Amino acid sequence: MISSSVSTFGKIMVDDKNKEIIMASMDEQILRAAKEIVVKFIESGRVSPAGFSETFKSVYQTVDETARGVRPEDPEENS
Secondary structure, three states, X not given: OOOOOEEEEOOEEXXXXXXXXXXXXXXXXXXXXXXXXXXXHHHOOOOOHHHXXXXXXXXXXXXXXXXXXXXXXXXXXXX
């Protein structure tokens, strides 16, 4: 019998084979959320379409760090 490690991810049971699927889904959700946020900024006039690239990078990084629970290092803490 082949055993696989199984862990709980929310209410979804995940084995090693499905971790890539879960991560791809998370990446897709992060991308979608960042895009929707930037589109709302453009619609509200807070960002011009010309500034999409720079704003998107910043928003994507923030959403990614928030979703994954990663905190960027504070340069002042390392001094």
